Structure formats: C-alpha cells, structure tokens
Amino acid sequence: MDLGSSGHPAGVGDMAIWYWYYDAGAWTPLDYDAKITTDAAGNFVLPVGDHDTVAIEYHYLGTGNFVSKPYVDDWVIKPTDSRVLHLTQSVTATTVVLAVGAQISGTARGTRGQVLAGLTVYAIPKKDDPGNYDSHMTTTKADGSYSLMGLQADRYSVIFSGRGDADEWYFSQMPGSDAFNREGAGPVKVAVGESKTGLDATLTAGAIVNAPVSCLTCLSSGTVRVSLDILNPSTKLWVRASGDLFTADVARFTDLYPGAYRATFHYEGPEAYDDVTVAPFALTEGQSYDLPYVNLTQKPVAAAGVSAPVRAFITALYYDYLARRPSTAEVAFWGAQLAHGSGSGVIANAFAQSDEYRLDCIDAAYKKALGRAPDPGGRQFWLDRMHKGLSTTDDILKSFYASEELAHRRGTWSWVSALYQFILGRYSTSGDDTNWIAAGRAYAQAHGEAGNSYADGADAYWVVDQIYESREAATDRVRDMYDQYLGRHWPGDSELGFWAPLDQRYGDSIVRGGFTGSAEYYGRASLRFAGN
Known part of the structure; x- marks a missing residue:
C-alpha cells in the first residue's frame, strides 16, 4: 500500500481496509470492526473467506492528503464494474497506490466578523466522475479555519452547519448563499492534487418563526x-x-x-x-x-332575508350534526322557522332527531365498536327502531359493545379491558376485571340466565349498561361536548356536575340538543362562521 507514488508505503494505522461481497443479488459490507490496517512496510493481508465477488475499500486515516479509494456505493456499483474482484484464488503481490488528494481550505465567519469554530464542513461531490461517491467532512478550528483534504478531482458543494460559540445555530449554507440564492457561488472545482485556498464563508445564524x-x-x-x-x-x-x-x-x-x-x-x-x-x-x-x-373561520352560507347570526347558527348545526355545509335553501328554511317563533333549542333538537343525523350515528357506531360498515339492512333496522322509540343512539352503541362480535375484536385485552378502552378510553385494572365479571355472573344467576360465554359467563348487556351509564363515562361524553360545541377544553366541575346526570338519565341526543340550543353555542357560531 503506497501513498502518492510507488515506494512510499503507508504506515501502521494509516489505512482502514475492508471489503463488500456480492451474494444473492445484493452487496453486503464486512463488519467495520473486522477492518485491517497496514504494517510498517505498508503491507496488508485481507481475509475474504469463501466470497468470490468482492469490492475492496481503502480508507486513508493519516494526517497527509491522499485520496481513499474506492468508495463502494451498493446502489450503484455492479458486479461487472472494473473495481470488482472476481476471485478464484488468493491474490498476492498487489500494489495499491493512493493518489495525492486535492484540497479546499478557507475560514468561516459570522456576519459580525466573528470566527466560527466547531462548525461541520462538508464537501459533497457533484459526481463529474461517476466513480466518485465519497463525501468529505471536517470541523472548523478555533480560528475558524478549515481544510478539506483527500479530495478526488471533481466539483464539490462546500456546506457549513452547526452551532457557534454564542450558541447560535448556523443552518446549512454555502459560501455566498443567501435567501434568494441558496447555492451561493456554486460548486468548487478542483483538479488532481490541486490546493484551492481562500474559500471563505460568511454565515448567517438561522432565525425562527412560530405561527x-x-x-x-x-x-x-x-x-x-x-x-x-x-x-x-x-x-x-x-x-x-x-x-x-x-x-x-x-x-x-x-x-x-x-x-x-x-x-x-x-x-x-x-x-x-x-x-x-x-x-x-x-x-x-x-x-x-x-x-x-x-384563527381560521368560515363564512356562513348566504340566504336572502336571513341575518348573519342566524345563518352562522344554522351553518354550525349542519357542520356539527351532519358534517356538511348547508344549501342556501336549507338555511332559508330554518331561518324562516326561527323567524316564526321556533327557538334555537327547538331547531337544535330537530337536528338531533333527524334521520340524516341518526343514520350518521348508526354508521359511526358500526365503525367505532365493530370496525366496519353496516351490514345490509342494518342501517334501516336501527332507524326503524328509533322511529318507533325502541332505541336511541346510546342503545345502538351499547348493543354493539355487548356483542360477541366486539368480544372477538378485543385481541389480547380481557373482555372488561376492551370495554374500558372503548367506553372510558383507559385500561382496566385486574380488580376491575374480577369485580365486573363476578357482578355480571351474579346478575345473570339472579335473573335465571346462563350469561354470555364470550363475557366469561357474565350478562354482557348488563355489564355494558353499568359502565356506559356510569358517572365517569357520562362526564367524559359531556366534556367532549363542551370541547366540540362550545370550544371549551376545561369546563368547570359544577357544569359537568349539571350535565353528566342529565346524560345518564336522558341520553346523548337530548344533551347534545341542550348544548347546541344554548345561547353560548348560538353566539360562538358567529365567531366560527364570521362574515356577511
């Protein structure tokens, strides 16, 4: 292993030598820890085992200026590449000479003229030579100077970045770059062995904008x-x-x-x-x-003869209940209802009891509890029950939570833990699991029932009803309504204490109607849907 020319051997520790081998259509590198180096005479022995297609890397580690070769890019180098060795036996008496490298040097300073020590400087090849894939890196010294050595003849983008002495962050910049010309003076071209000096850079500390x-x-x-x-x-x-x-x-x-x-x-x-x-x-x-x-806002839907606050209120109801923007005719219809004496609470409850909203709730219940769309006839079945007063939106969810289908979706969770996740949004404890199963079994036995096998013998519907109608679950639902309808993340305890019992007693839809029919909701609608 010679440096610069034949007869100038590398010394101990000057080189790191290892190889890549080609197998099953891909290149694999030798473990870097298994690399070898040269002895005092520049000799080396690199065992390659039974690998017959190899590419060897010779990396110079000394203080001189020599070009390492070749850098193996496993995405580019092909087995037919001239740099690849196809071995049938050991190769001896091979002399590898590293060429003298080109060099780029200069000084990095800030905009106030201060030297910038400790910045990282990269030389990224533009690959005029298709075989040059080796990037180079160094660090600016205490006086701001740097020297990139061991460069192959090519054009290089010289890039600076890092944290300065005053803890200022200098983002990636090139000499001469600014906000309108990120490339600055452009790549630096060096010939074989050339020393390019005076490539100084004046760098700007990066600013931050929070929006x-x-x-x-x-x-x-x-x-x-x-x-x-x-x-x-x-x-x-x-x-x-x-x-x-x-x-x-x-x-x-x-x-x-x-x-x-x-x-x-x-x-x-x-x-x-x-x-x-x-x-x-x-x-x-x-x-x-x-x-x-x-704060980004939307304009309310226009409708002749309907005031902006009313249009904003109606637009908000359509978004919150039906997840869509109303038509002009729909705004005009509901505006007329308000004008003829129907209060905002009456209008809000009409949305909560509408078929469109109920069908959306049915779809959402299938998705949330069962992870799927409704089966054929499922939507109409539940809608018919709601028309007859036999089921509410809460009843649909509870029915799905208590179903065997949900029990099969629980994965590694216990059945009770799955219910806690779906209804309370938290994990159950082992004590919760034991207590609910015991209580559910006792309820089933007291009512002459066999219980549900997928619920460990408990009455699944009774257990679900107790958890869903608990004060904790009702409070969580009411807190979500404060967030969604009134934009308040942290309602007061007295407010939660008022609405949660109503949710337990009358159900979700009635309470939603109360929120969306309130004066606070009506006023907030004009903030959400501002404009004429």
Whole structure:
C-alpha cells in the first residue's frame, strides 16, 4: 500500500481496509470492526473467506492528503464494474497506490466578523466522475479555519452547519448563499492534487418563526398550509421561503435568513375556511419571532332575508350534526322557522332527531365498536327502531359493545379491558376485571340466565349498561361536548356536575340538543362562521 507514488508505503494505522461481497443479488459490507490496517512496510493481508465477488475499500486515516479509494456505493456499483474482484484464488503481490488528494481550505465567519469554530464542513461531490461517491467532512478550528483534504478531482458543494460559540445555530449554507440564492457561488472545482485556498464563508445564524393557528376541524386533517414569503429587496417581489401542511396548533419555521416576511394560512380541504395573510414583519438574524394568533373561520352560507347570526347558527348545526355545509335553501328554511317563533333549542333538537343525523350515528357506531360498515339492512333496522322509540343512539352503541362480535375484536385485552378502552378510553385494572365479571355472573344467576360465554359467563348487556351509564363515562361524553360545541377544553366541575346526570338519565341526543340550543353555542357560531 503506497501513498502518492510507488515506494512510499503507508504506515501502521494509516489505512482502514475492508471489503463488500456480492451474494444473492445484493452487496453486503464486512463488519467495520473486522477492518485491517497496514504494517510498517505498508503491507496488508485481507481475509475474504469463501466470497468470490468482492469490492475492496481503502480508507486513508493519516494526517497527509491522499485520496481513499474506492468508495463502494451498493446502489450503484455492479458486479461487472472494473473495481470488482472476481476471485478464484488468493491474490498476492498487489500494489495499491493512493493518489495525492486535492484540497479546499478557507475560514468561516459570522456576519459580525466573528470566527466560527466547531462548525461541520462538508464537501459533497457533484459526481463529474461517476466513480466518485465519497463525501468529505471536517470541523472548523478555533480560528475558524478549515481544510478539506483527500479530495478526488471533481466539483464539490462546500456546506457549513452547526452551532457557534454564542450558541447560535448556523443552518446549512454555502459560501455566498443567501435567501434568494441558496447555492451561493456554486460548486468548487478542483483538479488532481490541486490546493484551492481562500474559500471563505460568511454565515448567517438561522432565525425562527412560530405561527400559532387554530380552526374548528382543519388541523386534525392536515389541510392547512402555512407559507412564509420573503421580500426580495432588489425585485420588490415576494419569494416563497418555506411552506408545509401542518396538523399541530403551532407551525414552526427554522433556518431562516433575516429580511421582511409575510405569512399566509391557506386551507386546502373540502370546507370553506378563508385564507389569512399576516401583515409583513421584519425578521433579524438569529431571532425567534412569534406571529400573532391566527384563527381560521368560515363564512356562513348566504340566504336572502336571513341575518348573519342566524345563518352562522344554522351553518354550525349542519357542520356539527351532519358534517356538511348547508344549501342556501336549507338555511332559508330554518331561518324562516326561527323567524316564526321556533327557538334555537327547538331547531337544535330537530337536528338531533333527524334521520340524516341518526343514520350518521348508526354508521359511526358500526365503525367505532365493530370496525366496519353496516351490514345490509342494518342501517334501516336501527332507524326503524328509533322511529318507533325502541332505541336511541346510546342503545345502538351499547348493543354493539355487548356483542360477541366486539368480544372477538378485543385481541389480547380481557373482555372488561376492551370495554374500558372503548367506553372510558383507559385500561382496566385486574380488580376491575374480577369485580365486573363476578357482578355480571351474579346478575345473570339472579335473573335465571346462563350469561354470555364470550363475557366469561357474565350478562354482557348488563355489564355494558353499568359502565356506559356510569358517572365517569357520562362526564367524559359531556366534556367532549363542551370541547366540540362550545370550544371549551376545561369546563368547570359544577357544569359537568349539571350535565353528566342529565346524560345518564336522558341520553346523548337530548344533551347534545341542550348544548347546541344554548345561547353560548348560538353566539360562538358567529365567531366560527364570521362574515356577511
């Protein structure tokens, strides 16, 4: 193993040598820990076992400037490549010479002229030579200087990144790059053995923008795109700096250059949220900037002769009960009902008792409890029972929870634990399991029943009814209604204490009608669906 030219052997520890072998249509590397090195005379012995198709890597580890070879890219190198050895016997007296490497050096400084120590510097080949896949990396020294050595002749993108002495984050940048020209001066070309000096870089500490956003339904579906534009001072045009779809309540942008920015919030889903563009703001180097809170709203459906608050209320009811936007005719119809004396509570209860809402609830119950769509005739069966007053939306869910079909869906959970997960959203304890099974068996025996085998002999319907109608379950359902209908995540204990017993006694639909018929819901509708 010679360095630079024949007769200049590598020393002990100068090299790391290992190989890849080709088998079953794929390349596999030798464990790096099994690598070998050269002795004092530059000699090495690399055992390859019974592998007959191998590619050897020679990596220079010394302090000189020599080109390692070859870097094996297992996605690119083919068994027919000239670098691949096809062995039928041991190979001896092979001399490998590493060429003198090219070198790129310079100094990294911040915009205030301060030297930047400890940054990582990469040289990424542009692959003018198809065989050059080897990237190089070094670190800037205490005086900000760096030197990338061992480079093969090629063009290289030189990229800096890391945290500076003042704990400022310097995102990936190239010499001369800015917000409008990320490539900067472009790749650096080096010839064989060339030393390219003076490739200095002035780097900008990255700024951050936090953009808080809310809307009723748009974030969970990942349909809000928040975009940042920066003003080009030369052209006076806005240029897209960053943008993405978000599901969190704060869109966070990092690695930004200083400048004048504006933010746009754009909804890309099926509903009618209006876009919002925030007034331009100045961003300084390294700054963390919080935009004002943005709440996306929708306009209510227009209808002649119906006031904006009424249209907002009716639009909200359609979204909350039927998950759709009403037509103009529907808004006009319900607006007329309100105008002729029907109160908001009467209108809300009409939605809660409508066939469209009931069918949606039936579909949702099948999906939630059984994980499937209704079977043929299932929707109509339950709707008929609701028409006759024999079942409520709660009864449908309880029936599914108590079914043998749900018991078969429980996986590794116990039957009671599965009920706790579906109804209470938490795990049961071993004591819960034991107590409910014992109570369910006792109930079955007291009523001369055999109990349900899939429920360990307990009366499944009785157990489900007790858990579903518990104060804990009713409180959870009421808390969800506060969140959905009134936008309040933390209702007071007295409020929960009022509504939870009503939910236990009268059921879900009646309580929903109470929430959506309230003055608070009516007023909030104009905030959700603002506009004329």
